[in-house]
Amino acid sequence: MLAARLNGSSEMRIILRHMLPSFLSYIIAALTLNIPNMILSETGLSFIGLGLRHQLSVGVICRKQRTSAR
Numbered sequence: 001m002l003a004a005r006l007n008g009s010s011e012m013r014i015i016l017r018h019m020l021p022s023f024l025s026y027i028i029a030a031l032t033l034n035i036p037n038m039i040l041s042e043t044g045l046s047f048i049g050l051g052l053r054h055q056l057s058v059g060v061i062c063r064k065q066r067t068s069a070r
Contacts, residue, residue, distance in 0.1 A: 046059025
């Protein structure tokens with residue numbers, strides 16, 4: 001990165017050409033591990049009625065099934 005900076009490369013070019021490829025595997029791993037947590041959070045919020053309105057999700061389906069089973 002020091003050589004790129006001495007050659008006059010901009011900050012954005014240094015980030016895109018040198019730093020991003022190094023961090024890409026960590027970013028992919030973090031996203032892969034966090035997606036199930038995001039889905040579970042959305043399902044839980046929808047189940048208790050705090051999710052998005054007028055949108056079908058697993059939490060809404062579970063809540064409707066629970067109320068219709070009574």
